[in-house]
Amino acid sequence: MDLIRTGLIPAPRAVLLDEDGRRFPFGPEPALDAGPGTGSVARWMRQELGAATGWTLPAAGAGAGAGAGAGTGAGAGAVAELRLRLDPDAAADRGPESYRIDIGEDGAELTGATTAGLFWAAQTLRQLLGPDAYRKAPLPGRTWSLPYAAVADGPRFGWRGMMLDVARHFTPKDGVLRYIDLLAAHKLNVLHLHLTDDQGWRIEIRRYPRLTDVGGWRARSRRGHRASPLWDETPHGGFYTQDDIREIVAYAAERHVRVVPEIDLPGHSQAAIAAYPELGNTDVVDTAALGVWDDWGICENVLAPTDAVLRFYEGVFEELLELFPAEVSPFVHVGGDECPKTQWKASPAAQQRIRELGVDGEDGLQSWFIRHFDGWLAERGRRLIGWDEILEGGLAPGAAVSSWRGRAGGIAAAEAGHDVVMCPEQQVYLDHRQADGPDEPMPIGYVRSLEDVYRFEPVPPKLSPEAAAHVLGAQANMWTEVTQDRSRVDYQVFPRLAAFAEVVWSCRPAPEERDFAGFEARMAAHYPRLDALGVDYRPPGGPLPRQRRPGVLGRPIEGAPPNV
Structure with a gap:
């Protein structure tokens, strides 16, 4: 009951509320006592909580933290109503991202095993302050208080991620920064950016300017999925400059979110081939006539298996590694999925x-591509990760696997001693429709409701304990073929991302034993937070009239039961 009363999402390991319902009322200008090593979290609190409350959170005076009532003034000698501490010894017992919050008559003390744990404590504190703590400016007459409480918490998995496809429909830089904040608000710590595909190349590579000058733009886009006869004739494109990427990576690191870049190869490469035709299989295709692809699906135009292509992509990755430092982005995703072998079979050069x-x-050729870059990245202190097709033809020795075609690939990889991120299409693809009714906008794939996502279990029960230890965590994937703007992405992602966040942070019971009714009760408190953040989520009762897209075809799976 204490958990439901707090409305906390994801659920903490333990929470205890005062039986008498007492609350700590903040004074008009609370002081902040930031202990050694807590400066980055203090800076975030002054920026984000300060915007919503109007507080400046001045540093506490000498002797702060020794106890005082509410309403103490700021300035010299002010007693801290908020205190930040690090306790590195806690990491061994409770994990590096663990934290505690203690709220009593002298205010709130947040203690993290590391700065990451302390940051998650600050996110919990923000939830406890109420939905108006998520606004960009204070509301008139607003006062602030916290329930007397003790919270002890820490995550189940170290990889708690979301993949955002910015290749099919480009998300401008500000939108990416916004999603970093949304991930952090839900204690998710990985943003996988799908930067390249047949329909667009979204990152500046200075030695190859045509990748963005040409590959960053397509003439038109199909409106709806492949069955739709509708077209949007507006040219579409955009890309991130290298300084944009540096800003994104730094912004994410400040919020303890790792950014994993994906450069897809050897398939999903028509945008690159359109920019540099020599990358394609020129002996079987007039690659000079290719443009950036304007349709959805699996494209036949793939990279040629030549040393020149390897050298080209090594040049791409050399610039990429400079933009994504190893300490914040140890993994580099190379795709490796959905690579048709038709051109290689027909190509004398490939044969x-x-x-x-x-x-x-031909499967061996695909494996040759992946193994080459696995070794190349390892020599530079990085780890390769790819979609589970990289298992075909033999898995590169140091590679990790994003298991998307169900769990089989992840199971095989984990049993072979490879690390795995679980992201099965059937359960955590957020572009898939949320209900079976006719009002879902451009419905795709399987029906996956909020409850379906809540009952997702990242660790397959058949795995041995040794293999299960290779499951780094999970991520939810958001592909953007039919989500052309921020509102459409929001609709598909939320509220299901909140359920996913709880799965990877705190859900340990078997899926059928999880308290979905309790989660729904806490979501009633969470929807106002999403409202304050400006998230255009799917309401519990179904899409609003403006969220529907009547007459635009999606891709229901033929003959599939509603919840298969």
């Missing part, structure tokens, strides 16, 4: 390469 390399056919 000759198979013989030269002594690999097992």
Whole structure:
């Protein structure tokens, strides 16, 4: 009951509220006592909580934290109503991202095992302050208080992520920064950016300017999925400059979110081939005639298996590694998925390469690509991760797997000693429709409701304990073929991302034992937070009239039951 009363999402490990319902009322200008090593969290609190409350949170005076009532004034000698502390010894027992919050008659003390744990404590504090703590300016006459409480918490998984596809429909930089804040508000700590695909190349590579000058733009876009006869004739595109990327990475790091860049190869590469035709299979395709693809699906135009193509992408990755420092982005995603082999089968040059390399056919060529970059990245202190197709033809020794085609790939990889991020399409693809009714906008794939996502279990029960230890965590994937703007992305992502966040942070019971009714009760307190953040989520009762897209076809799975 204490958990429901707090409305906290994701649920903490333990929460205890005062039986008498007492609350600590903040004074008009609370002081902040930031202990050693807590400066970054103090800076975030002054920026974010300060905007909503009007507080400046001045540093507490000498002797702060020794106890005082509410309403103490700021300035010299002011007693802290908020205190930040680090307790590194707690990391060994409760994990590096663990934290405690203690709220009593002298205010609130937040203690983290690391600065990451302390930051998650600050996110919990913000939730306890109420939905107006998420606004960008204070409301007139607003007063602030916290319930007397003790919270002890820490995450289940170290990889708690969301993939945002910015290649199919471009998300401007401010939108990416906004999603970093939304992830952090839900204690998610990985943003996987899908930066390149057939329909667009979204990152500046200075030695190859045509990747964005040409590859960053397409002439038109299909409106709806592949069955739709509708087209948007407006050219679409955009890209992030290298300074944009540096800003995104730094902004995320301040919020303890790691950014994982994805440069897709050897498939999903038509935008790159349109920019540099020599990258394609020129002996079977007139690659000079190709443009950036304007349709959705799996494209036949893939990279040629040549040393020149390897050198080209090494140049891409050299610039990429400079933008994503190892200490904040140790993983680099290379895609490796949905690579049709038709052109390689028809290409004399590709067939000759198979013989030269002594690999097992076209699958061996794909594995050759992945193994090359696995070694290349490892030599530079990075780890390769790719979609589960990288298992085809043999898994690169140091590679990790994003298991998207169900759990089988992740199970096979984990049992072979490879690390795995679980993101099965059937359960955590947020572009899939949320209900089976006709009002869902451009419905895609499986029906996956809020409860379906809440009952997702990242660790398959058949895994041995040794293999289960290789499950780094999970991520929810948001593909953007039919989500062309911020509102449409919001609608697909929320509120299901809140359920996913609880799965990867705190859900330990078997899926059928989880208290979904309790989660729904806490969501009643969470929807006003999303409102204050300006999130255009799907309401519990279904889409609003403005959220529907009548007459625009999606991609329901033929013959599938509503919840398959």
